Amino acid sequence: MARGINKVILVGNLGNDPDVKYTQGGMAVTRISLATTSVRKDRDGNTQERTEWHRVVFFGKLGEIAGEYLRKGSQVYVEGSIRYDKYTGQDGVEKYSTDIIADEMQMLGGRGGGEGGGGGSYERSPRPQRQESAPRPQSAPSRQPAPADDFSDDDIPF
Amino acid sequence: MARGINKVILVGNLGNDPDVKYTQGGMAVTRISLATTSVRKDRDGNTQERTEWHRVVFFGKLGEIAGEYLRKGSQVYVEGSIRYDKYTGQDGVEKYSTDIIADEMQMLGGRGGGEGGGGGSYERSPRPQRQESAPRPQSAPSRQPAPADDFSDDDIPF
Amino acid sequence: MARGINKVILVGNLGNDPDVKYTQGGMAVTRISLATTSVRKDRDGNTQERTEWHRVVFFGKLGEIAGEYLRKGSQVYVEGSIRYDKYTGQDGVEKYSTDIIADEMQMLGGRGGGEGGGGGSYERSPRPQRQESAPRPQSAPSRQPAPADDFSDDDIPF
Amino acid sequence: MARGINKVILVGNLGNDPDVKYTQGGMAVTRISLATTSVRKDRDGNTQERTEWHRVVFFGKLGEIAGEYLRKGSQVYVEGSIRYDKYTGQDGVEKYSTDIIADEMQMLGGRGGGEGGGGGSYERSPRPQRQESAPRPQSAPSRQPAPADDFSDDDIPF
DNA sequence: TTTT
DNA sequence: TTTT
Numbered sequence: 150m151a152r153g154i155n156k157v158i159l160v161g162n163l164g165n166d167p168d169v170k171y172t173q174g175g176m177a178v179t180r181i182s183l184a185t186t187s188v189r190k191d192r193d194g195n196t197q198e199r200t201e202w203h204r205v206v207f208f209g210k211l212g213e214i215a216g217e218y219l220r221k222g223s224q225v226y227v228e229g230s231i232r233y234d235k236y237t238g239q240d241g242v243e244k245y246s247t248d249i250i251a252d253e254m255q256m257l258g259g260r261g262g263g264e265g266g267g268g269g270s271y272e273r274s275p276r277p278q279r280q281e282s283a284p285r286p287q288s289a290p291s292r293q294p295a296p297a298d299d300f301s302d303d304d305i306p307f
Numbered sequence: 308m309a310r311g312i313n314k315v316i317l318v319g320n321l322g323n324d325p326d327v328k329y330t331q332g333g334m335a336v337t338r339i340s341l342a343t344t345s346v347r348k349d350r351d352g353n354t355q356e357r358t359e360w361h362r363v364v365f366f367g368k369l370g371e372i373a374g375e376y377l378r379k380g381s382q383v384y385v386e387g388s389i390r391y392d393k394y395t396g397q398d399g400v401e402k403y404s405t406d407i408i409a410d411e412m413q414m415l416g417g418r419g420g421g422e423g424g425g426g427g428s429y430e431r432s433p434r435p436q437r438q439e440s441a442p443r444p445q446s447a448p449s450r451q452p453a454p455a456d457d458f459s460d461d462d463i464p465f
Numbered sequence: 466m467a468r469g470i471n472k473v474i475l476v477g478n479l480g481n482d483p484d485v486k487y488t489q490g491g492m493a494v495t496r497i498s499l500a501t502t503s504v505r506k507d508r509d510g511n512t513q514e515r516t517e518w519h520r521v522v523f524f525g526k527l528g529e530i531a532g533e534y535l536r537k538g539s540q541v542y543v544e545g546s547i548r549y550d551k552y553t554g555q556d557g558v559e560k561y562s563t564d565i566i567a568d569e570m571q572m573l574g575g576r577g578g579g580e581g582g583g584g585g586s587y588e589r590s591p592r593p594q595r596q597e598s599a600p601r602p603q604s605a606p607s608r609q610p611a612p613a614d615d616f617s618d619d620d621i622p623f
Numbered sequence: 624m625a626r627g628i629n630k631v632i633l634v635g636n637l638g639n640d641p642d643v644k645y646t647q648g649g650m651a652v653t654r655i656s657l658a659t660t661s662v663r664k665d666r667d668g669n670t671q672e673r674t675e676w677h678r679v680v681f682f683g684k685l686g687e688i689a690g691e692y693l694r695k696g697s698q699v700y701v702e703g704s705i706r707y708d709k710y711t712g713q714d715g716v717e718k719y720s721t722d723i724i725a726d727e728m729q730m731l732g733g734r735g736g737g738e739g740g741g742g743g744s745y746e747r748s749p750r751p752q753r754q755e756s757a758p759r760p761q762s763a764p765s766r767q768p769a770p771a772d773d774f775s776d777d778d779i780p781f
Numbered sequence: 782t783t784t785t
Numbered sequence: 786t787t788t789t
Contacts, residue, residue, distance in 0.1 A: 151662045
């Protein structure tokens with residue numbers, strides 16, 4: 150449960166190769182710098198461009214895939230959320246940073262700038278539940294008021 | 308892995324109470340009819356309205372929550388994807404239907420029209436992996452090139 | 466002013482070249498068929514694919530650009546809204562259709578599948594304000610290959 | 624034309640009443656602070672909350688509407704883009720800020736927290752085309768409480 | 782600083 | 786009907 154929606158959708162190109170690090174626990178933390186450019190005409194009719202550089206972070210399996218397949222120049226679709234952080238720099242001054250925490254990624258263009266090329270979409274892996282054994286979901290009612298006749302006993306369909 | 312993005316974001320009101328059914332396996336399949344209205348001025352300056360009625364489907368845990376908390380008139384945020392189906396009606400004629408398969412929902416407005424009221428956001432539960440035992444993720448490299456110094460050993464953070 | 470949000474975001478590939486028609490008033494109405502594919506593992510661990518074919522419609526200037534630059538196989542980002550229509554077929558039977566009305570488009574991949582290639586983003590032009598004499602858009606070709614028979618001479622519809 | 628997609632979708636509650644200022648040219652520049660809260664379970668099964676405070680900016684007509692109808696506590700849907708700015712503070716130190724530039728807004732919940740209540744959606748007005756004499760917008764109040772000192776007399780910025 |  |  151949460152309260153509110155915080156969703157970001159980006160399509161842009163990487164300004165550099167991804168930066169991949171690992172936590173002590175072995176989780177990948179991959180960062181990219183992603184450019185999106187918008188264009189408008191100013192009041193004198195001149196075309197003006199402005200580029201935003203987004204700091205995008207991928208965790209876990211998604212971070213490994215990003216680190217492996219993305220390269221400087223790659224075009225990529227990213228979906229995630231905004232996170233604002235405040236920290237104290239080495240100079241003792243309070244600083245602020247903004248990151249996009251990715252939870253879905255799709256390489257675009259067939260060969261985005263890297264050699265591996267190829268498009269493909271990946272989702273952030275669900276956090277593994279920490280539990281002794283996987284109990285049967287308690288949410289399923291013991292008695293069904295009415296069958297959903299157009300779905301078999303499979304799990305959630307497409 | 309997938310190829311393409313198919314994403315729908317809706318904010319609207321329910322035209323009726325949810326319709327909850329269950330598969331033989333006990334999975335909830337809840338359907339709602341969601342109205343979104345757009346307004347424009349026609350060439351004569353008159354205001355014209357048009358309402359789309361979306362058929363939204365919630366599966367599993369999300370379907371149970373939708374069935375429990377949503378009511379006719381409730382305002383809700385839904386995120387999901389479009390699914391087109393083709394089937395043969397009882398009259399032998401081919402028919403087409405379009406559904407929005409929800410994977411996130413948030414009740415809006417503090418008391419959307421039902422008594423339970425209250426807002427809150429819910430995500431579609433991840434499909435449980437079917438496996439003998441949960442093996443340690445092979446994706447974690449045996450050796451880490453560099454520690455991600457700003458994340459502890461926790462799982463994926465906020 | 467409106468009531469509700471009806472938003473669709475697609476990234477996919479064209480199954481065919483665009484179909485461009487013009488209203489009697491000279492407005493372009495361009496249709497494409499856009500594929501998005503999702504993949505999941507079924508309960509037996511087998512990979513299953515499912516492709517949705519979206520009918521996307523571009524009006525006006527955006528329709529002209531889509532018709533000019535998109536080609537079969539092109540990868541494209543589309544943003545728009547869902548519209549459901551009900552009509553009576555030639556056989557007297559009521560039918561339903563679902564279209565995505567585009568209001569933003571971006572060609573992806575650096576060379577979308579056509580020769581013109583190159584990416585770029587375009588927005589639906591605002592509806593021209595009613596004015597003394599509506600000059601014929603200069604971008605409309607002097608000869609229309611085919612009338613868009615299902616749209617009157619109005620400006621961009623809902 | 625542009626290159627890239629930079630899209631943000633937020634649903635949240637205002638932490639304070641809107642701050643409305645006007646440029647010397649009479650354009651409203653309204654700022655709100657919008658909270659979105661996410662919840663997760665940490666590895667010990669405890670519920671953890673994290674709230675992001677988004678700085679959202681509305682320009683022009685949209686800014687006037689936001690200033691008029693939104694209030695502390697109001698729930699609102701906002702669509703826009705992210706803009707990162709870098710500036711030198713009064714202390715001579717370089718600082719960074721992140722804003723969400725809104726181009727669509729919808730009040731939620733039937734009575735957003737203010738008296739006017741009611742939901743409704745508004746889009747950013749298209750930039751007026753350069754014209755002989757730019758008439759002063761009639762919607763701008765005859766007296767501006769405070770100048771929006773960080774925007775010149777230009778129209779809606781990036 | 783909001784909200785539940 | 787696309788794409789990988």
